[in-house]
Amino acid sequence: MDKKAVTIKDIARMLNISKSTVSRALSGRSDIHPETKTKILDLASQLQYEPNTLAINLKQQRTNTIGVLIPETTNRFFSRAVGGIQKVADMAGMNIMICQSNESYIAEKNNLHSLVSSRVDGLLVSLSRESDRSDHFKPVIDKGIPIVFFDRICEDINASQVFTDNYQIAMEGTEHLISQGCKRIAMMAGQQHLFTSRNRLMGYLDALKKHNIPILQSYIIHTQYASNKVEEYARYIINLPQRPDAVFALNDYTAIEMMHILKKHGLKIPEDIALLGFNNENMCRFVEPSLSSIDHPAQDMGAAAAEILINHIRHPDLKPENRLIKSKLLIRESTLKIREGI
């Protein structure tokens, strides 16, 4: 049964007409006799004809596809972002092609070439954790392929960007902790070449300065690539000479695991140590105490990025556009030292 796929030419031959006519019928153009058209359409559906997208795309010089280059889909932030992208792309009648860098610079570079070779019409990119340079994107942009970076963006390049107010929200989160009486706030800072991590750290630092709280380098934990070191970080925090009374975690997963470990060591949350996460995963509501977090609007960011990209694909000489998506601080039990009504 492994016959070759049926083509437009097969249909033409069987009907004794030219392939031009078949093409006309199949692509729904008007200059064709209704009768011929139905005859062609009938035979096509009977033969289970599927147009060869490769040929069409080659001829049209466009693929109706947007390439999505993200660190990994197992990360819920990105899988949700993809959801937002998908929705917008569907509405615009475009397909998406997803590549995962697995947080590796080399994989990111390879995937980029692969996507360009596949002639995607545009790119949606969130940098890998390893990518501390971005020269690999320049030639792509020079070729006229529009790129929109989102979340893990790339400042030193002339392309559209969608990001959250990392600085603001980190400041807000830190000030919230301060307002709860915390004075020794530990900060888990991610890779400092990442736009997001850098701004969060700055927000944290500026909040401390603003409230005249001394900045201790030992409170700033520069986390490594490997993220299954929470146990180690927890031990470090517990054993600090001046034990922190709050931890601003990298993300909710880290925060929740940290919470678990701290509790095992007999520490009370938030009384002994307050905990603030990042991303507002579903689970935040279900742990005990419930975890305060920062709502990172993944879907909205994906959708916004996709919108901007599609706009740029359709209007190639648009200027790059930057869009800020607001995050929101969600206060739950894990940071509420001062409970009203007590």
Next chain:
Amino acid sequence: MDKKAVTIKDIARMLNISKSTVSRALSGRSDIHPETKTKILDLASQLQYEPNTLAINLKQQRTNTIGVLIPETTNRFFSRAVGGIQKVADMAGMNIMICQSNESYIAEKNNLHSLVSSRVDGLLVSLSRESDRSDHFKPVIDKGIPIVFFDRICEDINASQVFTDNYQIAMEGTEHLISQGCKRIAMMAGQQHLFTSRNRLMGYLDALKKHNIPILQSYIIHTQYASNKVEEYARYIINLPQRPDAVFALNDYTAIEMMHILKKHGLKIPEDIALLGFNNENMCRFVEPSLSSIDHPAQDMGAAAAEILINHIRHPDLKPENRLIKSKLLIRESTLKIREGI
């Protein structure tokens, strides 16, 4: 700068040679003078030449791409499965193209056509929740495109299948609950046209029969599409005349939310109601009490499915292959009514 992409012909013209020669150099064949070759390669990299995959694939009649058709990537099971697929595909030098059905039959069908039109070399499919028929896959198989179904498989079709021992493990889970003294075990049963749900229910029923425990229809909860009804299900369970002493949940998310609600109603887990989840998400370890669950080896399933598929792509007249991946019952606090050492 939006010049057209540089082609093999451009290079040929600039070097005053034929495009055949350029092709030879670029695709690394041997019958070419080393000097000419380096000259071509140099110019190519200088011009940032990227081969047009569309043209290559069209000519080669194969795309080196496997299509992945899954319900949704936000579901951790599937995103992990994609991870496994990715790994195997990378090693085999193949690309993957992911489509999400969003649990919709129509979207699944559309995506299927889209993937076939894109001339993927093979397909990895996990059925959408809505798909209670599978006739749309038959013509694809007849065309000689190999398909491997995984997890949410499709029994009435002649294709390879990768699945877990849902029946066995549901039985084992139920027997574990029985061994803990549970006699009124509620079962959250998913869509019964799904292979997985059907077998789990059967395992549950047979375990009860085996231990002479009466089967109550009111204990079998047929959950709906919309999964944000946990509150409702919890209320139903609590208000049953004979309140269950155990709940075998659909998945961990449901179980954890259920746990949260039951606790709010003053019920003790596992003393009043034991809880057993499904999927072994990370979070299971961090909730209180920690959640017993069934380890569903998502990555292994994805990897196995990809291996089988690639094998079938390379050897087209292989017979369909079924592979069973074993799950594992992980007992934690939420089902341990009888604690040793007390």
Next chain:
DNA sequence: AATATTTTCGAGACCGTTCCCGGGAACGGT
């Protein structure tokens, strides 16, 4: 030196589709 062999390259068909262009048929108006 003539022939055989190897090395290197070019011409052109082909993959499946779109689309431009031009031709013939049908049809209207005179």
Next chain:
DNA sequence: ACCGTTCCCGGGAACGGTCTCGAAAATATT
């Protein structure tokens, strides 16, 4: 009956590569 439109349709180039075949050039063989 003639001409101008309009309506359908076919021929064939093009998209960017690969690949087969054969030819020319270089080298080896006798």
